[in-house]
Amino acid sequence: MPENFYIHLPFCRSKCRYCAFPSIAVDTVPEKEYLAALVAEFKFRRRSLPGLAAPVSTLYFGGGTPSLFSPSFFSAIIDFFDQENGFSAVPELTLEANPADIHSEQVKGYLQAGINRISLGAQTFIPAGLRRLGRRHDAFDIYKAFTLLRKAGFGNISLDLIYAWPGQSLDDLLFDLNKTADLAPEHVSAYILSYEPGCAITKDLEAGKIVPVGEGLQLKMMRLLEDSLDKAGLCRYEVSNFSRSRRFQSQHNLAYWQLKDFVGLGAGACGGRRLRQDYGHWVERYCNISDPYLYMQHLIGSGCQQPESGRNSALWSLTETVDLGGAFTEALMMGLRLRRGVDLTRLRAEYGSVPVAAALAKAEALRKEKLVDFDQERFWITAEGLYLTDSIISRLV
Ligand code: SF4
Known part of the structure; x- marks a missing residue:
């Protein structure tokens, strides 16, 4: 069975106000060390998960902000998978990008590396909304990034939107949806803002500084979203995901929603694999330690020289088993x-x-x-x- 891989790159320039993802803000990304740790984890997983050698059908670079990494980083990983597993006939290779990071040289580099799908984190085109969410790009960056990606030859672009942020009106959402329709992406992911514990925006809510969008307005927004995207030729195929045709549905996320086996690599990444019934449980799942520096320390030590390290995985990865009923x-x-x-x-x-x-x-x-x-x-x-x-x-x- 072809493999689905998720690679978590948990570095960002700054922390968005709503963010609950495992990621840390850095000035410089430790590319070389992180790459060595990912390779070490892959080798460890291959030893501990027999059969992890099938051609790769989806490879998803999520974050964090993967677009902080250079094209050569992605080239190195994709070449590595090519040598180790090979790719299926039409693999889907996705990279999540922040509009502020997209420049023409880098876009060409991503294409040359083999990336064929970009998930662009727009969230909203409204300046007040971008400030509320603590995004580090402006609306112009979204148009500029999208145009550069298209001109470079990316034919499969997904736009991420967040709606129901504090202060957003139905007209604001319509504005975002009209701008989305103008850009004509192949795919849209649109999520209602959720207030996760510990996030800056949640603290504002707890302190009474902001008023959340009420349930009635949320419902109107959900209907508006579906109507507008449908008119723009984007059909809902999952509660929060829309695509121009079946071909552009996210193959990686479909594997996840269908509970197929997937391998996660990197700090904060999780993976899951179905086991035979006679093992006494049904699914084995693991989640890696979320601190990228501790992750690198356990996987490669201090000098990228210890490919066999990481053997004591209990220190950096927690494994749980799910029984048949739970699965x-x-x-x-x-x-x-x-x-x-x-x-x-x-x-x-x-x-x-x-x-x-x-x-x-x-x-x-x-x-x-x-x-x-x-x-x-x-x-x-x-x-x-x-x-x-x-x-x-x-x-x-
Ligand atoms: S870019 Fe994504 S991962 Fe990074 S802080 Fe913002 S929401 Fe979180």
Whole structure:
């Protein structure tokens, strides 16, 4: 089976006010050391996860801010995977980028390295919103970066938006959606702002300095989002993700939502792999230590000279196992986020027909409310139920 790899690059120039991702603010990125640590982790994972040698079908550089790294860093990793595993016929190689970092030389370098998909963190085109969110780019940077990427030849660009930030009106969101339509990306990810513990914006909320967007307005925003993006030719295929056609759906994220095996490398990265039933559990999952300097220290020591280090992985990576029932619940929760729903045939093959029948029996009440539907092959949330996805899922599990 082809492999899906996620590589976490947890360095940023400054911390956004809403950010709960594992990342730290730095002036200089330790490229050479981090690359050595990633290679050391790959070798460790290969020893501990037998079969990790299939061609790579998706490789996703997330962060943090991957665009702080030079094109030669990505060339080195992609060449490494090419030698070690090779790539599938049409691999998807995504890089997350901050509009402030995009310059023409660098864009050409990314293309030459083999990156074929860019996820551009726009978030909003409104200056007051960018300030609220603590982004370090301005609206002009978004247009400039997008145009440079297109001119250089990137034919698969995803734009990230955040909505329902404090003070945002329906007209503000419409403005963002019109600007998005003008740029005509192949893919859009649009998430409601969430207030995560410890973030600067959450502290503002707790101190009463900002007023969150109420539920009624949030609902109107969700409807506006779907209508506007639909008119722009971008169809929802997951609760928060839209694409111009099936071809441009994020293959990497689909693997994640469908609970397929994936390998995460880097500080703060997680990975998961299904095991055979006779191992006594169903999924083995690991999450690496989030401090990149401790991660590098454990993987390579101080001088990039110890490729066999990292053996005592308990010091830098936590492993947990999920039993069959837990894995089934996760598969249902993730799969129902997709518009096409969960594949019942696959679910029966992987988890047995008993839990599937029990879940469908539980879903009967929701079906009567026209919030979900199912046939022999699929189980999905209806258009009416879409805006209640979280509560529907909580009633099912
Ligand atoms: S760029 Fe992304 S990872 Fe970095 S601080 Fe902002 S939201 Fe967090």
